[in-house]
Amino acid sequence: MNKKNIEINQMRRSHIIALPFVIIVIIIMIAVHRIYILTRGYDSFNYPGGFKESCKPGARLRSYKKSIRSTWDSRGISKLFDSVNIEKPYGDPVDSISIKTSSKDYFSEKYLYTNTPCIIRDIPNDWTAMKKWSFENFKERFGKSKFRVTGRNSNLKYEYFHHYINSVKHRRDDVPMFIFDSTFADKGKQMRELLKEYTIPDWFDEDLFKCLSEEERPNFRWLLLSTRGAGTSLHIDPVSTSAWNTMIQGKKRWVLFPPETFKSEKAFDSTIRGAEWFLKEYPKYKHLPHKDFIQLPGETVFLPSDWWHITVNFEDSIAVTQNFLIQPNFSKARNAMYKILPKVYLKWIRVLNEQIDTDPEMYKKFNGKIKEYRTLDSIDYSSDRNESESDIE
Ligand SMILES: O=C(O)CCC(=O)C(=O)O
């Protein structure tokens, strides 16, 4: 073997010896990086419009945004929303009355039973909620509690939502967040206190679902924590219920189309929400007869059953809403209930009939007993409520 060959062989040997060390170093570097990701909650996934923030709330928010596959920023919606005059009204205004100067009978005759929307002033003047509820106050009281956010069936800790509200970057980068929670009163003693901080006026006493327990009846009350630009999609509320919706803080635009305007949600793109709808979809429907108004703090919207509606928030806002069923909407509601909650439906009819038997007013209202010949055997009740949801930990 000549000298040159010996040198080449030595080099090969030293490479072979060094290789495992290099591999080990690479593995250690990868492991250290992964541990860093896990402990800081930081990942390198690139999502549309995303920016990276290594604190825990930032990472949790990214995980939420990733899961809803937001493309808000990449499509320029947030910038457009800032630049157009979003307050210019196109539809008709609604009447504004005050609970201080109008009577329950007046409201019932003019709005409730004619299915006519209106704004009612002065309902929450004495509510604790009006003085107490704010994003900061909720952080102190419910920072560790989870709330349901729109976009997916998931719950997010309030403190992460709060981080979003106060993060200029998060707010610019993605779809505005919206807590829309029908279970807020069922999340323990402390949150149930919220129910004591507002009082429902007797104008909304009639509610045929009251005879069912809160667990049995269809979802009926929501706490709404919305951010600027966020809002609902175009929809009608479930089971022909009407609703009152009181704004505690913020500013919200509502657009309402009469029930006969659309046959079903298939008539439009029901995935488009809030600001995006107002910017991109509204021009298609502006020519149709509709109501278009702004709701301010202290104002309650009366939303009659089966009116199509959509909202967008101009400011971060806090609102509370409750749905109720009045007798004229009973026949529609019973068909819907039969479809979605057949077991509960049969119990409901039974309990209503018991009330009709004992309460002359109910008897008069329903003009006798409710006839129902279907039994559980004839009903496919596999569709009874079976909600699953996940949490963003
Ligand atoms: O307050 C809003 O933004 C809309 C509420 C709504 O549509 C509802 O509760 O069904």
Ligand SMILES: [Fe+2]
């Ligand atoms: Fe609604």
